[in-house]
Amino acid sequence: MQRILKHLRIGWRWLTGGWRLFMRNPWLLGGMGLTTAALIATLTLIPLLGGLLVALLAPIWLASAYLVIDGVRKMPMALPVSLRTPALKQSPGQLVAVFRDHAHALPMAVACLFSAAAVLLANLPLQVLGGNAWVADWSSLELGAQAGVLLAMLLVFALYAVVAATLIYALPLTFLRDEPLIPALRQSLRASRHFAVALSVLLGVLLAPFLLGSMVSLFFPWARYLVSFSISAVVFPVIAAALYCSYRDIFAGKNYQAGTEMRRATDRRITGADAVTQ
Numbered sequence: 001m002q003r004i005l006k007h008l009r010i011g012w013r014w015l016t017g018g019w020r021l022f023m024r025n026p027w028l029l030g031g032m033g034l035t036t037a038a039l040i041a042t043l044t045l046i047p048l049l050g051g052l053l054v055a056l057l058a059p060i061w062l063a064s065a066y067l068v069i070d071g072v073r074k075m076p077m078a079l080p081v082s083l084r085t086p087a088l089k090q091s092p093g094q095l096v097a098v099f100r101d102h103a104h105a106l107p108m109a110v111a112c113l114f115s116a117a118a119v120l121l122a123n124l125p126l127q128v129l130g131g132n133a134w135v136a137d138w139s140s141l142e143l144g145a146q147a148g149v150l151l152a153m154l155l156v157f158a159l160y161a162v163v164a165a166t167l168i169y170a171l172p173l174t175f176l177r178d179e180p181l182i183p184a185l186r187q188s189l190r191a192s193r194h195f196a197v198a199l200s201v202l203l204g205v206l207l208a209p210f211l212l213g214s215m216v217s218l219f220f221p222w223a224r225y226l227v228s229f230s231i232s233a234v235v236f237p238v239i240a241a242a243l244y245c246s247y248r249d250i251f252a253g254k255n256y257q258a259g260t261e262m263r264r265a266t267d268r269r270i271t272g273a274d275a276v277t278q
Contacts, residue, residue, distance in 0.1 A: 014245045166185050
């Protein structure tokens, strides 16, 4: 229990660090979040292919966000008033900032294909266990069919979490530290597994817009997407910044090794200090 509480505090510290980074330039990062929310909302309207397209493009958006947030962190002060409007205008273009370096094109393409293929395979249990029942009205299903759909959805969610865990640190390792992508994928999965409880704090906040939107829809059906869209515009960049803070904490050592002793040393260091996110 003590370990769980400690990692929950670590996750909360990453979240507050992400909020501080966001507030250094909320116009640029908020504009990126607003554009991302609009793109996701638009793509998900496409039958069958919408979710796959989101999975294909998500690594580009997240890698670009890491690069932009890294620049925001290095800013000597908050953005001046005179630059706020230009920052907001240029924010949509920042979602493809990763391609400014031509050397990033190949590893980025591999990361996108990996993400799309993994999500495609992850959805197979939904078809196998749930069949066509998952598209039907929940109340019209028999108890066995409901259990099958629920089991399939939980399994798919777990597989999505594994895909995300494989990418969240592989992207900054590859595009901020120029490490090879495939080893970075393994390092990311190991680090995410070790700090799973801390990352669950960020995941909970990330799911908040959708949960709040569902709650609002019970009383105001027309307001569901408006609430989800508005909150996502802030939540997406804050979570990206929080993940950046966690990357800086976990992989601060130049020659990071993902062995047990190094993870324990990293855990102790993060618990004792928060130099990066201040």
